[in-house]
Amino acid sequence: QSALTQPPSASGSPGQSVTISCTGTSTDVGGYNYVSWYQQHPGKAPKLMIYGVNKRPSGVPDRFSGSKSGNTASLTVSGLQAEDEADYYCSSYAGSNNLVFGGGTKLTVL
Amino acid sequence: EVQLEESGGGLVQPGGSLRLSCVTSGFRFGDYWMSWVRQAPGKGLEWVANIKKDESEKYYVDSVKGRFTISRDNAKNSLYLQMNSLRVEDAAVYYCARGRESFGTYFDYWGQGTLVTVSS
Numbered sequence: 001q002s003a004l005t006q007p008p009s010a011s012g013s014p015g016q017s018v019t020i021s022c023t024g025t026s027t028d029v030g031g032y033n034y035v036s037w038y039q040q041h042p043g044k045a046p047k048l049m050i051y052g053v054n055k056r057p058s059g060v061p062d063r064f065s066g067s068k069s070g071n072t073a074s075l076t077v078s079g080l081q082a083e084d085e086a087d088y089y090c091s092s093y094a095g096s097n098n099l100v101f102g103g104g105t106k107l108t109v110l
Numbered sequence: 111e112v113q114l115e116e117s118g119g120g121l122v123q124p125g126g127s128l129r130l131s132c133v134t135s136g137f138r139f140g141d142y143w144m145s146w147v148r149q150a151p152g153k154g155l156e157w158v159a160n161i162k163k164d165e166s167e168k169y170y171v172d173s174v175k176g177r178f179t180i181s182r183d184n185a186k187n188s189l190y191l192q193m194n195s196l197r198v199e200d201a202a203v204y205y206c207a208r209g210r211e212s213f214g215t216y217f218d219y220w221g222q223g224t225l226v227t228v229s230s
């Protein structure tokens with residue numbers, strides 16, 4: 001049950017796009033279309049942003065999109081806004097009734 | 111409005127026990143998988159345990175197997191986590207979360223969390 005690998009930090013200027021990667025293995029990210037992404041502001045609970053690799057829950061702006069290629073999933077935030085500054089975590093079903101999260105990426109809006 | 115509210119956290123000595131509770135409202139509790147997810151201070155998220163709608167299946171991360179027990183009371187719309195033999199590394203904010211799809215592979219609603227501190 002190893003954690004998924006995310007870059008510790010990412011940044012972009014308002015209006016730009018930024019992509020956060022989430023690398024796993026063929027037994028988690030690569031093996032299932034059960035990747036989800038969560039946004040967490042300091043001191044707050046996580047919020048679901050993407051599920052099933054690329055599906056957006058109601059209320060999440062379409063500036064947020066998800067994708068997957070092989071063992072790596074990605075979250076892209078387009079048209080960066082100040083309120084997008086937060087920590088982002090990926091998660092994947094890992095088989096054998098396990099779930100695994102990534103280590104998190106701190107997104108800074110410059 | 112969907113709401114989840116955890117309670118029961120606090121300071122406990124290594125080897126001690128705590129029971130966390132999560133009271134929910136705004137949805138048919140018995141229709142959903144439920145989970146506990148924790149976050150150590152300054153660290154990332156870690157899935158802890160899942161429980162099926164009818165309590166027939168329960169799953170745990172390896173590090174808590176044999177020490178933690180997840181349970182639910184559908185009549186009370188409540189989720190529980192009994193934590194025994196607590197270790198320093200169990201210290202974290204514990205979140206209650208509603209699971210979706212089979213096994214509860216993602217979480218669409220979260221509580222605000224309850225802090226567990228394990229220290230002598």
